[in-house]
Amino acid sequence: AQKVTQAQTEISVVEKEDVTLDCVYETRDTTYYLFWYKQPPSGELVFLIRRNSFDEQNEISGRYSWNFQKSTSSFNFTITASQVVDSAVYFCALSEPRSGANSKLTFGKGITLSVRP
Amino acid sequence: AAGVIQSPRHLIKEKRETATLKCYPIPRHDTVYWYQQGPGQDPQFLISFYEKMQSDKGSIPDRFSAQQFSDYHSELNMSSLELGDSALYFCASSLEEATYEQYFGPGTRLTVT
Secondary structure, three states: EEEEEEEOOOOEEEOOOEEEEEEEEEOOOOOOOOOEEEOOOOOEEEEEEEEOOOOOOOOOEEEEEEEEEEEHHEEEEOOOOOOOOHHHEEEEEOOEOOOEOOOEEEEEOEEEEEEEE | OOOOOOOOOEEEEEEOEEEEEEOOOOOOOOEEEEEEEOOOOOOOEEEEEEEOOOEOOOOOOOEEEEEEEEOOOOEEOOOOOOOHHEEEEEEEOOHHHHHOOOOOOOOOOEEEE
């Protein structure tokens, strides 16, 4: 069964600090996808990134970067020079797409990030 | 670009009433997913449909039913509502051959009083 663990529940930082959000996953499939979503107080789920299990390249997008390590089953997310607008709940999720079935997303419990001015 | 549309955005019902949530997928998307997110919790998968047939089922209560129509829109019907059904309900859509690309709607916030 697939499982996503976000051990950190709440993180508070001061603006301009760097912060890393941890994600550890479990799956028996060799083909899977990992995601990060941001959920601001307004409630919508904002897609940030998708990674497939065959692509271990790290990715950087502006102040955001992701570190995918299959050896440790981790997909960590770093925000550099955090801003108040980064305050939100961040979810890591896993999908095991197989012919339309079992392609649901399994989410971690989420990490509440508070960035103070 | 067109996105997933959910209606209504907010809904207030009393205990034991029924509610119907609607989801209009992105044009040409043939697969729809429903998720329920309780207060302070992570989204939980309820059910999914592909080509109007149920394709997967999660922890959906028996009081809930859902279907996908010929125009691919989907409806989630909830009966005998309980206080614990108060949640944010998300619909997502995808193409069957690219189910890893799920696009989420803005959600319907259901409050049961």
